[in-house]
Amino acid sequence: xxxxxxxxxxxxxxxxxxxxxxxxxxxxxxxxxxxxxxxxxxxxxxxxxxxxxxxxxxxxxxxxxxxxxxxxxxxxxxxxxxxxxxxxxxxxxxxxxxxxxxxxxxxxxxxxxxxxxxxxxxxxxxxxxxxxxxxxxxxxxxxxxxxxxxxxxxxxxxxxxxxxxxxxxxxxxxxxxxxxxxxxxxxxxxxxxxxxx
Amino acid sequence: xxxxxxxxxxxxxxxxxxxxxxxxxxxxxxxxxxxxxxxxxxxxxxxxxxxxxxxxxxxxxxxxxxxxxxxxxxxxxxxxxxxxxxxxxxxxxxxxxxxxxxxxxxxxxxxxxxxxxxxxxxxxxxxxxxxxxxxxxxxxxxxxxxxxxxxxxxxxxxxxxxxxxxxxxxxxxxxxxxxxxxxxxxxxxxxxxxxxx
Numbered sequence: 508x509x510x511x512x513x514x515x516x517x518x519x520x521x522x523x524x525x526x527x528x529x530x531x532x533x534x535x536x537x538x539x540x541x542x543x544x545x546x547x548x549x550x551x552x553x554x555x556x557x558x559x560x561x562x563x564x565x566x567x568x569x570x571x572x573x574x575x576x577x578x579x580x581x582x583x584x585x586x587x588x589x590x591x592x593x594x595x596x597x598x599x600x601x602x603x604x605x606x607x608x609x610x611x612x613x614x615x616x617x618x619x620x621x622x623x624x625x626x627x628x629x630x631x632x633x634x635x636x637x638x639x640x641x642x643x644x645x646x647x648x649x650x651x652x653x654x655x656x657x658x659x660x661x662x663x664x665x666x667x668x669x670x671x672x673x674x675x676x677x678x679x680x681x682x683x684x685x686x687x688x689x690x691x692x693x694x695x696x697x698x699x700x701x702x703x704x
Numbered sequence: 705x706x707x708x709x710x711x712x713x714x715x716x717x718x719x720x721x722x723x724x725x726x727x728x729x730x731x732x733x734x735x736x737x738x739x740x741x742x743x744x745x746x747x748x749x750x751x752x753x754x755x756x757x758x759x760x761x762x763x764x765x766x767x768x769x770x771x772x773x774x775x776x777x778x779x780x781x782x783x784x785x786x787x788x789x790x791x792x793x794x795x796x797x798x799x800x801x802x803x804x805x806x807x808x809x810x811x812x813x814x815x816x817x818x819x820x821x822x823x824x825x826x827x828x829x830x831x832x833x834x835x836x837x838x839x840x841x842x843x844x845x846x847x848x849x850x851x852x853x854x855x856x857x858x859x860x861x862x863x864x865x866x867x868x869x870x871x872x873x874x875x876x877x878x879x880x881x882x883x884x885x886x887x888x889x890x891x892x893x894x895x896x897x898x899x900x901x
Contacts, residue, residue, distance in 0.1 A: 508795060509767035511755050515748040518741075523733050524726045533719045534752075535792055538765050541753065544715075549749045551712040556742055558708050559735065568735050570706035595732055598705060 512538070564636075566612030566629075567597055577601075577610060584608040586643040590633065590662065592616050592650055600648065608646075611636070616654035617661060630662060637669050644672040651678060709735070761833075763809030763826075764794055774798075774807060781805040783840040787830065787859065789813050789847055797845065805843075808833070813851040814858060827859060834866050841869040848875060 512534060519530035537545040559568055562575030569575035577583065587608030591597050597610050613628040625631070637645060645666055649655040659675055666673050679697040680689060689697075709731060716727035734742040756765055759772030766772035774780065784805030788794050794807050810825040822828070834842060842863055846852040856872055863870050876894040877886060886894075 508798070509756055509765070509773075511748070511751045511767050512765060515752050518745050518748050522730045524722075524729060529721045531792065531795070532721060535765075535790075536720050537749075538752070538756065538791075541756075545749065545753055548715050549746070549753060551708070551715050552742065552746045552749065554708045555712050555731075555735070556738065556746060559706055559738075568706070568709060568732075570708050576706075593732075594735075595728065598728070601705070 565597075565610045566594070566614060567610060568594055582607075585640070587646070588637070588640075588642045588644070589646045589648050591648050592655065592658075596648065596650075608644075609642075613649075613658070616649060616652070616658040618654045625661065628658070630665065633662070634665050634669065637666055642670055644674060645670045647673065647675045649675075651676075762794075762807045763791070763811060764807060765791055779804075782837075784843070785834070785837075785839045785841070786843045786845050788845050789852065789855075793845065793847075805841075806839075810846075810855070813846060813849070813855040815851045822858065825855070827862065830859070831862050831866065834863055839867055841871060842867045844870065844872045846872075848873075 516527065516530045516534050519525055519533055520527045522530075525533070537548065558570040560572040561567070562569055562578055563573045564578045565575060567575045567577060569577075571579065584607050588611055589597075589600065589606060589608055590611045590613060591600065592613050592615055594612055597612055600606050600610075611633055613630070613633075615623055615628060617623055617625065617628065647659045647662055649659045663673050663675075677700070678693070679700060680686070680693065686694065713724065713727045713731050716722055716730055717724045719727075722730070734745065755767040757769040758764070759766055759775055760770040761775045762772060764772045764774060766774075768776065781804050785808055786794075786797065786803060786805055787808045787810060788797065789810050789812055791809055794809055797803050797807075808830055810827070810830070812820055812825060814820055814822065814825065844856045844859055846856045860870050860872075874897070875890070876897060877883070877890065883891065
C-alpha cells in the first residue's frame with residue numbers, strides 16, 4: 508500500500524472511537540470520491556485550522572476570536588455564569604436553547620489519579636473573574652461523577668464567599684428513565700429530593 | 705457554534721461508521737491539539753490528494769501512478785490474475801502476504817437491484833486483458849454473497865474459453881469457527897467439499 512495512504516489511515520485510526528479497520532473504511536470512502544469528499548474535508552480542516560481558536564474569556568472554541576460570540580453577545584445575561592468541564596458540555600447546554608448566560612470552561616475535573624490539580628483547571632482565574640464581574644449567580648454544571656463532584660465541592664467552597672448564589676444542576680430520574688433500570692444512587696437521590704406537585 | 709466547526713462536524717458525520725455525536729467528539733479531539741493532530745491530518749490529506757490515484761491497469765489506489773507498484777513489480781507472478789470486487793479486498797489479500805500475482809479490481813459486483821451491469825464493472829476490459837496477456841490462471845476472489853456469486857458465475861462463463869485455469873476461493877468452516885455457531889449453508893458446503901487427510 509502507498510505510504511501516503513497508510514499514513515492517513517494511521518492518523519484516522521488514532522481518532523477517538525476509530526480503529527484501524529474503520530479508519531481504512533473511511534479513507535477508502537474518501538478516496539472513492541476524491542475530488543468531492545476528500546477535497547471538501549481538506550477545505551473544512553483548513554478553514555477551522557486558520558480561523559478557530561479558544562476564547563480568551565470562557566475557553567470556548569469559536570471563529571470569532573479573541574472573544575467568542577457568546578461572550579460578545581449583549582443579548583445574553585452577563586450576570587449569570589455557567590461553569591462546565593469541557594467544551595462539549597458547553598455545546599450540549601447550548602443545544603438545549605434553555606440557557607442564556609455566560610460560560611466558563613474548566614478544561615476537565617480535579618483528579619488525583621491523573622494529576623489534575625486546581626492550577627490546571629484555571630480555578631484561580633475563575634475566582635478572580637467572579638470577583639471582578641460580580642455575577643448574580645454561578646451554576647456549577649459539572650459531571651455527576653466522583654471527579655466532577657469533587658470539583659463542584661472545591662469550587663463551591665471558593666465561590667460562596669464571593670458570589671451571592673452558587674447553584675448546581677438538579678439530580679434525579681432522567682426523562683424517559685424507567686425506575687427498574689435506574690442505579691440505586693440515582694433512585695436514592697431522587698427519593699430524598701422528592702418534590703410536591 | 706462557529707459555522708466552520710459545524711461544517712467540519714457535518715463532513716465527519718457523513719463518513720462511514722460515524723454519526724453526529726462521534727463526529728463532534730473527533731472534531732473536539734482534533735481541536736484540542738490543533739497544532740499537532742489537526743495539522744498532521746491536513747498534511748496527510750493533502751499528500752494523498754495530490755499523489756494517490758487509481759492504477760490504469762488493475763484499479764488499485766497507489767502513489768506510484770499511472771501504473772501501481774504491484775503491476776510494475778517484476779518479482780511478482782505476471783501469469784496469475786486475482787479478480788476482486790473492491791480495493792479493500794485487494795488490501796486484505798495483500799495483508800496475508802500469501803499471494804504474489806496481479807490483481808484486477810472490478811469496483812463492485814453485478815446487482816440487478818442497484819442497476820450494476822457488466823458494463824459498470826469493466827468486465828469487457830477484464831476479458832480483453834485476459835486475451836492480450838495470456839494468464840496461466842485467473843482466481844475469482846469475489847464475496848460469497850448472492851451478488852458476488854452471480855458475478856463469479858458470469859465472469860467464469862466469459863473466461864473459461866480464454867484462460868486455461870479459472871479458479872475460485874475455497875469455501876468451508878472458517879479457522880477458529882465453532883460448528884454450533886455456523887450457518888447451515890456453510891456447514892452443508894463444508895460437508896460436501898470434505899477432504900481426506
